Amino acid sequence: MNSISANLNLMIKACEKASKIIIRDFGELENLQVSKKGPKDFVTKTDKKVEKILIEELAKSKKNYSFITEETGKILNRNKDIFWIIDPIDGTTNFLHGIPHFAISIALQINEEIVIGLVFDPIKNEIFYAEKNNGSFFNNNRVRVSNKSNLDDCLFATNNDGIKSIYPKINLRNSGCAALDLAYVGCGRLDGYFHNNINLWDIAAGKIIIEEAGGKVNKINDFKINKIDIRAGNPNIYEKMLKKLNKF
Numbered sequence: 001m002n003s004i005s006a007n008l009n010l011m012i013k014a015c016e017k018a019s020k021i022i023i024r025d026f027g028e029l030e031n032l033q034v035s036k037k038g039p040k041d042f043v044t045k046t047d048k049k050v051e052k053i054l055i056e057e058l059a060k061s062k063k064n065y066s067f068i069t070e071e072t073g074k075i076l077n078r079n080k081d082i083f084w085i086i087d088p089i090d091g092t093t094n095f096l097h098g099i100p101h102f103a104i105s106i107a108l109q110i111n112e113e114i115v116i117g118l119v120f121d122p123i124k125n126e127i128f129y130a131e132k133n134n135g136s137f138f139n140n141n142r143v144r145v146s147n148k149s150n151l152d153d154c155l156f157a158t159n160n161d162g163i164k165s166i167y168p169k170i171n172l173r174n175s176g177c178a179a180l181d182l183a184y185v186g187c188g189r190l191d192g193y194f195h196n197n198i199n200l201w202d203i204a205a206g207k208i209i210i211e212e213a214g215g216k217v218n219k220i221n222d223f224k225i226n227k228i229d230i231r232a233g234n235p236n237i238y239e240k241m242l243k244k245l246n247k248f
Helices: 006-033 040-061 092-096 160-166 178-186 200-212 238-244
Strands: 065-069 073-075 079-090 103-110 113-121 126-131 136-138 141-143 192-198 228-233
Touching: 006 040, 006 092, 006 103, 006 113, 006 126, 040 065, 040 079, 040 092, 040 103, 065 200, 079 092, 079 178, 079 200, 103 178, 103 200, 113 178, 113 200, 126 178, 126 200, 136 178, 136 200, 160 192, 178 192, 178 200, 178 228, 192 200, 192 238, 200 228, 228 238
Parallel strands: 065 079
Antiparallel strands: 065 073, 079 103, 103 113, 113 126, 126 136, 136 141, 192 228
C-alpha cells in the first residue's frame, strides 16, 4: 500500500461509510421497480442521505473546509479557498434502473486547483484515487493511461450529444457515469473522454486521476462550474481526438 495523506484517508473512510447506504438501497430497488409509485423519489432520498453522510464525515476533522455539492450547491465555511467537491451518486439514472454502474465522487480543491480525487464504485468495490504529484491508483495498485496511438484501436466515452456529433468516426460508449468514465481513462480501460456542458462535481475527481496517470485534460477552470466542456485522453491520442471534435 502506498502512503496516502490524511485528507485522502478521510475521503476513503467517508466513502466506505456512505457506500453501505448505497448498497443497501440498491438492493431495495428491485422491489420498487415493480411498484406503481416507482423508484424515483427513493433514489432522490438515497442521494441526499449519501451526501449528508459524506459532508458529516469530511467535516468531522476538517471543520473549516467549504463544500461544493450536487444536491446542496455551495456551503461556505471559514476556509473559502478550500472545497470538498462532492457527487454522492454519479450515475443516478443507472441506479434508478437497477444498473450497477455508478459511483461516489469526491475531490479536494485548494486555491482553484484540484489536488486529490477519489472515485468509488460501491457495487464492483473498485476504488480509483490520485493525489497531486503522487500518481494514480486503482485498488491500491499504481495505474497509467493507455499507450495506444492509433484512433481506430481506441475506445472513447461521451454522452448522447457527443455520440450524435462524432459517430461513426471513433469507437464510442455512453455509460451514464462520467466519474467512472474518467477513472477508466486513468487506468487505461478507456482511451479518451469528451463531454460538453458538464458539472464540476461530475469530473473534478476524474480530472486529477487522469493527469496523475500521465493523461491530458483541458483547462476546466476556463468554464462555469455547471457548463464545463471537458476533453481528456492519453497523450498519444489527445491532439488527434481534439481534431475529430473540432465541431463538437
